[in-house]
Amino acid sequence: MTLLEPHNLPFAVAIGFMLFLVIAQVIGLGELFEGDADVDLDFDADGAVSGGLLEGGLSLLGIGRVPLMIWLMMFLVVFAAIGVSGQQLAISLLGTPFYAPLAALLAGGAALPVNGVLSRPLERMLPKDETSAVGLESLVRRDAEIQIGTARTGSPARSKVIDMHGHPHFVMVEPHDPAAELHEGETVLLVRREGETFYGVQYENPLLGLE
CATH class of the missing domain: 2.40.50.140 (Nucleic acid-binding proteins)
Structure with missing residues (x-):
């Protein structure tokens, strides 16, 4: 089974986009995609959603632990790996792969928490710079x-x-x-x-x- 088979199309697209982001970083276009990547988690006290709860949820997913561009590239790789592996498992057990959109939905749901777990050790390895933002x-x-x-x-x-x-x-x-x-x-x-x-x-x- 190859990445380019029709049932693996969402995962091939994910890998292609990840490679595009890597090339953009190498040639210096990364800032065009990053923009103001910080997520504002401040909510009014009478709001329906608690900023602390939302921040905790995002942290569990790894968002904010590492730079957003790194998190996105990691997610695309994890999404593709889980998706292709899941399709291979489906073929082995059921004799046929899942419909591509369903496989993408299942892989995306699984990739989010897995990516969060992988972000934690990476966060410890990345250098910290509390005052890196400049005007x-x-x-x-x-x-x-x-x-x-x-x-x-x-x-x-x-x-x-x-x-x-x-x-x-x-x-x-x-x-x-x-x-x-x-x-x-x-x-x-x-x-x-x-x-x-x-x-x-x-x-x-x-x-x-x-x-």
């Missing part, structure tokens, strides 16, 4: 590498900045000097920010001494 303003006065394209006034280029904790951020950068161009592969100093756009200065630019 965009803290990236000003840091170096940025122009990664894609040429930055011109009105036409920012995608750039990579490393924050104080060593974490990469991908931001859009324009030249601080309207007449300048910032080329791919060049390292510049971010001197100011307006909204989501940062402005950089080349190190040999005389304007740098005026900032």
Whole structure:
């Protein structure tokens, strides 16, 4: 039995999506999918759902124990492994696999608690950093590498900045000097920010001494 057989289609899709996420992380697109991944668990005292109860439930599933992207990739692998194994067991016992949507539903229900259990030892292995979240303003006065394209006034280029904790951020950068161009592969100093756009200065630019 192979992963590409029709009754295993949901699990093949899960593995394909997991590989896509891995590639996105490798080439630096992970932040586009992560966004603001933190879950707000604060509820009013008179709300119908208790924030503590919800937080406890999510913790049992492993959500919040490890970064959301890692949790999702783990879930996809566990989901596919349980699903394919379940289909093989069904063929052995019943002579035929489960209908694919039913198999996906059963595998998803089983994968959630299993993924929660697997997240606990992984949580202990991952480095802890209680102050790793930084604001965009803290990236000003840091170096940025122009990664894609040429930055011109009105036409920012995608750039990579490393924050104080060593974490990469991908931001859009324009030249601080309207007449300048910032080329791919060049390292510049971010001197100011307006909204989501940062402005950089080349190190040999005389304007740098005026900032």
